[in-house]
Amino acid sequence: xxxxxxxxxxxxxxxxxxxxxxxxxxxxxxxxxxxxxxxxxxxxxxxxxxxxxxxxxxxxxxxxxxxxxxxxxxxxxxxxxxxxxxxxxxxxxxxxxxxxxxxxxxxxxxxxxxxxxxxxxxxxxxxxxxxxxxxxxxxxxxx
Numbered sequence: 001x002x003x004x005x006x007x008x009x010x011x012x013x014x015x016x017x018x019x020x021x022x023x024x025x026x027x028x029x030x031x032x033x034x035x036x037x038x039x040x041x042x043x044x045x046x047x048x049x050x051x052x053x054x055x056x057x058x059x060x061x062x063x064x065x066x067x068x069x070x071x072x073x074x075x076x077x078x079x080x081x082x083x084x085x086x087x088x089x090x091x092x093x094x095x096x097x098x099x100x101x102x103x104x105x106x107x108x109x110x111x112x113x114x115x116x117x118x119x120x121x122x123x124x125x126x127x128x129x130x131x132x133x134x135x136x137x138x139x140x141x142x143x
Contacts, residue, residue, distance in 0.1 A: 029063025041111030
C-alpha cells in the first residue's frame with residue numbers, strides 16, 4: 001500500500017509532463033509611459049471639467065502583431081481590462097489611472113499612491129500570451 005501511495009503520484013506527474021504541451025511566455029513589443037503625473041494629487045474625477053490633466057498610463061504597441069485580450073496592471077494590484085477590442089500594430093492606448101481597480105473594487109488613487117510598476121498582458125495572433133513590464137522611479141521615468 002505504501003509503495004502504491006508513492007508510485008501513483010509520481011506516475012501521474014510524469015504522465016502529465018509527457019502529454020501536456022510546453023508553455024511559453026513571450027515578450028510583448030510595447031512601451032509604457034505615464035502622462036499627467038506632475039499634478040496627480042490635484043486631480044478629481046468628480047469635477048465636471050477637471051482643473052488638471054488626467055493622470056494616465058500610455059501603452060503603445062510597437063510590434064508587428066495586433067493584440068487582443070489586453071490587461072494592464074499597476075503596482076501588481078490594480079488592473080484595467082480591454083478584452084473586447086483589437087489593438088493594431090503601432091496604436092497607442094491611454095488608460096486613466098483612476099479607472100484601475102482591484103478585485104475587491106477599490107480604485108487606484110493617483111495622487112496618493114505612486115506608480116512603481118506597470119505590467120501589460122496581451123494575446124498575440126498565434127494565440128500565445130505575451131507580457132511587458134516596466135518599473136518607474138520617483139520622477140515617473142522608466143528604470
